[in-house]
Amino acid sequence: MAHVVIVGAGQAGAAVAAKLRALGHDGQITMIGEEPSPPYQRPPLSKAYLLGEMEEERLWLRAPDFWGQHNIALKLGTKVTAIDTGAQTVTVGGETIAYDDLVLTTGSTPRRLPAAVGGDLGGVYTVRTLADVDAMRAEFQPGRNLVVVGGGYIGLEAAAVARKLGLNVTVIEMAPRILQRVAAPETSAYFRKLHGDAGAVILEETGLDRLVGDGHVSAVRLKDGRELPADFVIAGVGITPGAELAEAAGIAIENGIRTDETGQTSAPHVWAAGDCASFPHNGGRIRLESVGNAIDQGELVAENIMGAGVVYQAKPWFWSDQYDCKLQIAGLNTGYDRVVTRQTEGEAVSYWYYQGDRLLAVDAMNDSRAYMVGKRLIEMGKAPDAAKISDPATDLKALLKG
Structure with missing residues (x-):
């Protein structure tokens, strides 16, 4: 056998x-x-x-x-x-x-911060395994100072948890904006505001010089010379x-x-x-x-x-939970040249990525209908007119039949 x-x-x-x-x-x-x-x-x-x-x-x-x-x-x-x-x-x-x-x-x-910049100090964590999270859970106490290095989804999720638990949180991102590698400026702006409204500090275009401490991290020194107090650090650098x-x-x-x-x-x-x-x-x-x-x-x-000989047809989807926002992503936005915004009543908003007339991906914030319809449209190879997408009166489900 x-x-x-x-x-x-x-x-x-x-x-x-x-x-x-x-x-x-x-x-x-x-x-x-x-x-x-x-x-x-x-x-x-x-x-x-x-x-x-x-x-x-x-x-x-x-x-x-x-x-x-x-x-x-x-x-x-x-x-x-x-x-x-x-x-x-x-x-x-x-x-x-x-x-x-x-x-x-x-x-x-997970990539770790190099020892040359203090990445081997105590109190420096990554988020990947159960053991990683168990090791850091005791750090999450109200009033303590957390610095998150990296403004990707993992770093932002950890930052959101820390703010909800009453910690002082600063996120530093070397790129011009958070989520730059994976999302449009519109999505970056949405989450920058979400974290700012919750009391987190987001520092973009901000490089890490080194972590400071005697055996255990106590501060984060930035490239511009500033020092941020840090009881612990989470690295979300890919x-x-x-x-x-x-x-x-x-x-x-x-x-x-x-x-x-x-x-x-x-x-x-x-x-x-x-x-x-x-x-x-x-x-x-x-x-x-x-x-x-x-x-x-x-x-x-x-x-x-088992001998099926099936070819893989990827249908990419992702999600992230931050504060009370559920982000759902359908498709891959690589190569997009424009973004169409759909704003409906309440907190629901979605960003639709196009390359020419082709629909590539959808970022949907608290809008499960936009996500589900967008995912179906992408899988069907359909690309609705951008004016219909941006019009809040458009019945999205009807686009599946068009």
Whole structure:
């Protein structure tokens, strides 16, 4: 019976294992994860879990007995140190495990601030794992000073939690605006105002010189010479794909583990899915860091291990919760040349990204209808006239029929 080994016990790995069993795979399945916890969802870590509104057990992707009931062997708290694609084995500690198919769902790793600028001081955190958040939770006490380095979604989510808990929060962003890499100026302005209204300080075009402290951070010195008091610091400066293991095994790398449209890597019987994998998309190659991609790509790899030969058609979607705002994003805005604003009654607003006459993406703030309709339109290849989108009287659902 074919043995499928999955390296990485996160969202993508769990999707592969569960889908294989759902499709009738009756061979061995072994899932290996570095963390001691069973597979869990990461997005709530910087939101509900950090706020104390969600218990650890609610993070788990499956009930604890699911894995045993489906004969899926979990090896947790352990690390794969080598892959031999010729012998079709992985090394885990002193053990060698043979595979018929290997799936790499090795995720991604947060970039840390360099030791040269004080990144190795105590009180400096990243937000990626359950252990990361557990380590910093005691820091979130009213009146304390938090400096967030990086104005991306992770940093802004942590800043929102801190303000809700009564901390003094400053976000520093080296680029001219927060969210510059991922969103239009309109979306950046929306969240700049949201955080400002909540009492957070947003400093854009502001570089970090170094963290100051004797063993533990006490201040953040900026490039312009200012010093900000800091009881602790959260670095939200991006992530890198978990491709080291694959690269050491001679598997092709291109902004992550390179796969074809079926999820197969350059090595026979080796697949990749989730944050770590780059794949063909619209004549180019992309890597998506999202729950939706991890699930869809993981399930597709499971289907193809079973012989389906299915090609991956990504349908990107993302979300972020900050204060009382739920941001939902459909599509990818790469290459947009104009943004159309739709403002309806109340706090709902959405920004629609166009490239010429083609609709690329939608950012919807507290507007689930705009998100759902936008997502459907993008998947259908439809692009409504911009004047209709901007007119609050337009029935969005009617655009699906046009």
